[in-house]
Amino acid sequence: MKNPLDSAALNAAIEDVHRAGLPGLFAEVRDGEQVWRGAAGVADVATGRPVTVDMRHRVGSITKTFTAAAVLQQVEAGRGLDTPIGRYLPGLVPGERGDAITVRMLINHTSGLAEYFPYAYPSFKAFPALADTGPQSLEDHRFTRFDPAELIEMGLTAPAAGAPGGTPGAYSNTNYLILVRLLEQVTGTTAERYITRNVIERAGLRDTAFPAGPNVDGPHSKLYEAWFGMIDPPRDYSVYDMSWVGPAASLISTVADLNRFYGVLLAGEIVSPSSLAQMQRTVPVVTQEGKRGDYGLGLYPMEGPGQGTFWGHGGTVWGAGALAMTRADGKRQMAVAVNMQRWNKLDSSGKPQPHPIDDALAALYRVAMYG
Incomplete structure (x- = not known):
């Protein structure tokens, strides 16, 4: 397990x-x-302003770990992890689904509820196959203030992705918007306020917050969206209203804060050791890109050769990506932030093609995690 940091290899x-x-x-x-x-590299391709390691960054679905931890705190306070969602939010998920879908199924994406995203962004009509998409919706919705109730309704009325509790599950932001409603119902405050007070502040994070508006406060990079080569050159979407995902994927953080958060989470300081064990119980889930992997309760594992299991989450939003992974013993940690997304062009069937960035990033992750 001994793999000390090799600064020269990491720099290269x-x-x-x-x-x-x-x-x-x-x-x-x-x-x-x-x-x-x-x-x-650069934070601004026009001016050549360099990126710096202390920059604040949109971290996308890494937010889900924070939201899941907040829900697990409520489970510790006596709420039921395997209680039907209809018990807490009667009428929100109508019919038999409200009686069948449990809190756990929302957190680990086995609810069978569809992703609302392609309905909120109509020009992404073939998402996730992508063969028939266009980037126009991005520009149209830069300052749109989405109503989370309407987004949830889109997910509920879309064809189901599967039966409640069935595996493999289907990754869906609809699940986490419902968890946000659950948190607000049982805590009597906004999910953002509860997560800030009970997760972010408890972890001692100084540069992590939900955005107050469309801008990223503090030093940050521009965020370049390529949308599979259809936006050429890639366009800056660092100014964007994040109500299209809310506390499912809107958090702003730093790489230092991400490592601190996953370190204290895996040390049992945000949720109890028994709750952490629940978070690390995985099921097979299919991602929005159609890949299959294991997913727990707001966490997923990555295995290294002879290096033990790493736990964490990745995230992407328009132009921004991040990945944070911490070894189960808490000793080895990695957090990486990138300022461009969807660099892979599509073939005629709509499948993303390999790009040199993919291999280079994978090599960075290997050196960072496994030495």
């Missing part, structure tokens, strides 16, 4: 990702008391 690996075509990225890797921080 992060530069290789930039050279492969990513405008900018930055990362923090920890091994016990050792810390490496690195950045490569």
